[in-house]
Amino acid sequence: MPLLSIRRRQVPVSLRTKHNQFRLQERCIEIVLFLCAALSIATTLSIIFVLITEAVYTIGPAKAFFEEVNPMDFFFGTRWAPNFKPQSFGVLPLFTGTFLVAGIAALVGLPIGILTAVYLSEYASPRLRGVIKPFLEILAGIPTVIYGYFALEFITPLFLKPIFSGLMGFDVDGYNALSAGIVVGIMIIPMVSSLSEDALRAVPRSLREAGYALGSTKYEVCVKIVLPAAFSGIVAAVLLAISRAIGETMAVTIAAGQSPNLTLSPFHSVQTMTAYIVNVSLGDTPAGSIEYKSLYAVGLTLFCITLLMNVLSQAVMRRFREVYN
Template identity: 70%
Template sequence: MPLETFMKSCSVDQPPRSLTRHLTIQRLREQVIQFILFACALLSIVTTVGIIYILVAESIVGVGGNTAYFEEVSPWEFFTGTEWTPQFTDPQYGVLPLLSGTLLIAGIAAMIGLPIGLASAIYLSEFASTRTRNFIKPILEILAGIPTVVYGYFALVFVTPYVLRPIFQDLLGFEVDIFNAASAGIVVGIMIIPMVSSLSEDTLRAIPRSLREAGYALGSTKFDVSTKIVLPAAISGILSSFLLAISRAVGETMAVTIAAGQAPNLTMNPFRSVQTMTSYIVNVSLGDTPVGSMSYKSLYAIALTLFCMTLTMNFLSHLIMRRFREVYE
């Protein structure tokens, strides 16, 4: 055999058929995986678009020849009215009582959950040993796994009769209702602690070690390094975790339905019974409200308002993260 012919038969430019078949199968497998991942991402987008379409169609546009909610109730009356009685003989459609109840409970939850969650994150990230962190962090994660209905009953049978009433009613003279915003806000604040702690700790631990060592080299204590160097450097992620946690508190349903009651009172008194937007949605969704009635249509108007609130908070969290984000090499 000529040498040239032998060299051509042994050339690496001609891969074996088995290798070509393997590469083809591998390439096809990667394309299938890529398509599945794309379908999953597309499913979330389609679901969001579907939710927005249903809320807008039922509350603003109207579908199937039926009038929309805001075609019968003016937006001015809806957003400025101080009474919410859509199921009464003389119905009133002012959303302010539901909005105030939602913000009151979210505010109480924020005052409890945000500082405790941030303090927990700072301790776990900067002060706790590895053994202590491995012991405490799973306990915090357990709080996130407890069903919200359990939190609601905990507020009703323990927080109100054994915490709020002995302190604020028996000692200080405030009247505390059985269903009240304070107990609901306390348990919702406990619920958002794991979210704030986990997200904030991840942000704090992402800060480069060199910043801490520079602070120690200048004679700073561990507390000074944690509060004056690491904390400001992680402010974007911490603020984002705060907004996400507040958004979670605004959208909480079962805990506030059980603990806060279903009385749409326009009040800032945390010891009175209030109704949130989510608890009203639960009340309407029980099946006793006729389909097509104004009470039924108000469900979509409340849901659209709540959706816009949570969407705005999530949007603000992204803006804050982009505005204050620090990039380290």
């Protein structure tokens, strides 16, 4: 008789039963975890399916948006007026408004966020870091609606004062891209600082010590060693923060206004793609109309932009990631 079969027979029945129970539990846990991961994939695919069937091609007698509107007119048109006659669906005003707000937010939030991360990682004491970090977390947890009203009730009135309007030499609208961009920039500071700090703290301490051993100052070690070593993580944080700024909804809806103007002036009212989606979602637009279908076309465009930004951030991380042994 084989030795393996003898050993199997010698194992007590209770141990074999307990072993089988453990294997069953592990299998159930594995299935539950897989279903949780598959749920996110299924949700994403469902969103893509809805956007494509409503915007590009639909099954049934009803026509999708791009079956009624020429894609060239949509992507290169300079007038967005879906609710007025004659109707026009040129998305460039929404596109420029979105990137104008996101660009202002990047100018405000990225430098502050990166410098905050450098200070927390390289200069701040553990006690001071323990004080600053909770405040950044509180800043990240404030609802975006509050940011919007903060811009509308505090920042915009500052720009409307004669001292500012005379200094800038421009007429500032009550709703403007500058106020919206500033508050969105404040909103992305916690994201930039947190992700950038993680990238900076991941740099091995041996690199810093090597710089100090060569006689470098703390500033030189930070600028010439730590920042280049953490470059991929910082760039990924920057791109993710810009994606967050592009997809911001309520703050820009409240602060930037609802006027789809094709302008690069930050002092005028603009409408972003997310703000238009909110406007259509209020329920005043009849379901099934071309105006209602334009919501899905704008949503698909916004989805492709944010997807491209995320893919770009992953490519940058893979390209410039430092591997330490």
